[in-house]
Amino acid sequence: MTEQVPDTARWKLLLEAVVGIGADLSLDGVLARIVRVGSELVGARYAALGVLGAGPGKRLRTFVHHGMGDDAVLRIGDLPTGHGLLGLIIDRPEPLRLHDIAEHPASYGFPPGHPPMSSFLGVPVRIRDQVFGNLYLTEKAGGGDFTQADEDIVVALAAAAGVAIENARLYEEAARRERWLSATAEITRLLSGTTLGSDALQAVADRAREVAAADVAWILAGDADTEMALEAVSGHRVDAALLEVLARQDALAAEVARTGVPTSLPALEADRLGPAVVVPLRNAAGIEGVLAIAWEPANVDAFHAVDAALPAAFAEQAALALQVARHREDQQKLAVLEDRDRIGRDLHDLVIQRLFAIGLGLQGAGRRVDQPEVAAKLDTAVDDLDATIRDIRRSIFALSSADESTDLQSEMTRIVDRAAANLEQRPTLTFRGPVRTRITPRVAPHLLAVLGEALSNAVRHAGPATVSVSLTVGDEIELVVRDDGVGMAGEVAESGLRNMRDRAERLGGTCRIESVPGSGTAVVWAVPTG
Structure with a gap:
């Protein structure tokens, strides 16, 4: 015993x-x-x-x-x-x-x-x-x-x-699922507020990395048929070298965007990143990008603890929330534009018509006045009314563009307005032809850069009283920036305007400088349409 x-x-x-x-x-x-x-x-x-x-x-x-x-x-x-x-x-x-x-x-x-x-x-x-x-x-x-x-x-x-x-x-697995569900609800709640655009994508990447206990998460936007762009990156040690590694994953992202199937990889880049999970950002309209989560080789166990179905469900709900948020933003912009259209119609139908009637009345009165001084003042008043009408029309045009619009005419107007702050008079701006439809995204950035540089040169070197800007679109796109300043010597034009000429030649066009000392300068920049 x-x-x-x-x-x-x-x-x-x-x-x-x-x-x-x-x-x-x-x-x-x-x-x-x-x-x-x-x-x-x-x-x-x-x-x-x-x-x-x-x-x-x-x-x-x-x-x-x-x-x-x-x-x-x-x-x-x-x-x-x-x-x-x-x-x-x-x-x-x-x-x-x-x-x-x-x-x-x-x-x-x-x-x-x-x-x-x-x-x-x-x-x-x-x-x-x-x-x-x-x-x-x-x-x-x-x-x-x-x-x-x-x-x-x-x-x-x-x-x-x-x-x-x-x-x-x-x-613990149930707790992990609960964290993913909480993250999904948090992102939906966040996007139902005022968080939009790149901030929304950054929030999605940050939350996915935290819940997965990953070292880095990133979002590539686009579809399988276009070049995908890196829109958001989240991680404690994000540097230039890591960004270069992430940029090399566009082929993998395009494959996931094409198939719509979440993918788990044992390693991306042996020196920086170990295993990874890549899931599609899918909404009712289709796949608009991918969410990727990766771990360093030392943290491989955290990768094995993640069921790819959980970040895939999170990404799908986040994509739907992003789509709803964008639709809400579009509705808000539409409401603003409708209000601006109403204001524009009121200005055009009421204010401009009244000013035009006043101007006609002053012109008629000026013909019946015998005193030259009074007639001259009436003519000046009529000219001021014409200028006011032009300003109102320009304001109506500005109202037709959203605050964040990338419309070419709006961008050119902004550049001219910035230059006007350093000139005696605001430069005149004239558009001829189908500017909105015939100038491609490939040409537009070069055109805006040339306009900005030409106006900057006029402000800094020419000392002009007046500056005019005209954009004509026909068989070719022609931008002319003309001032009545001091002009410039030939060697100065050659060295100072080389960048504008390079941009034109890159697009198969030309850039010539017409300048006579004391008689002003004209920059004529022309490239083929499309």
Whole structure:
């Protein structure tokens, strides 16, 4: 009876431990409890649980230990990763008892500062057919070896631990799903407010990276048939080199955009980025880009913990929220434009007509006045009314463009208005031909740059009283910027205006300078239509 009391007590302790372990849903708490109970059950001075990584390498990603003081841990340094005798049990997951660790052929030895260990018992911790890790026990109390009874009770503990670990992992998986759902709701709520454009895309990238515990996340906008543009990047260590790496992923992004299938990759760039998940941004209108999440090679376990279906669902909901937000923004712009149209009609139908009638009345009165001074003042008043009418018409045109419009005529008007602040009079601006429809996006940036440079030269060097700008679109696109300033010498024109000439030649056109000292300057910039 005296020999059976410890065994009975051990099985009772095991039962109590199983109940306690099953009540803990924290994986870290479960692991710590297992190693402590294992040490108590068999009288081992040291106990440890090595948790296998999720990747194909089958190395240890976590090593939970018991019985070793903090000072000893600091002296040893890095924890084991699964080589030597520990690696043997990983490769052959079955119980192993040894009298002396050092005598086994697979023994890898101990690092400096490691306490001496001889007797050894190792048992795999299984979750059905999957090995989660291994429980290691060393230094049997009293200096003896671990027995078959010790092995049996530790195998029973490992079996119960496997169930508890699976429950804890399921709980963590549910928590991860909850975080993705919360992130989706947060993004939807954010985009239902005032967050739009690039800020909205940045918010999507930031939230995806945080929930996935990733090192970097980015969004490429576009579809499979066009060049995809990098719109948002989120990460703690985003630099020029990383941006260059991300820019090289456009082929992968185009493939995901074409197929609409989420893709997981084991590695993108070995030197900077390890595994990645790329998912489409899909809404009711189709796929308009991709969301990519990547981890550095050292954080590969976080990648394996992510189910690609979760970021895919998050990206789809975010894309729908972005589409709704854009539609709401378009409706707001439409309401503003409708109000501006109403104001424009009122100005045109009421104000301009009244001013025009007043001008006609003043002209008629001027013909019946005998005093030249009075007639001259009336003529001046009529001219002022004509100028006022032109200003009102220009204001009506400005009202027809949204504040953020990229319309070419609006952009040219803004450039002229900026130059007017440094001139005696506002430059006149004239458009002829189908300016809105015939000038392509390829030509427009060059044309605007040339206009800005020509006006800048006039302001800085010519000292003009008047400046005129005309844009004519027919068989070719011709921009003429003319001033009545001091003119310029030939060599100055050649050196100072080379950039405008280069832009014209790049588009198959020409740029010529017409200037006579004292008689002003004209820049004539012409390129083929389209």
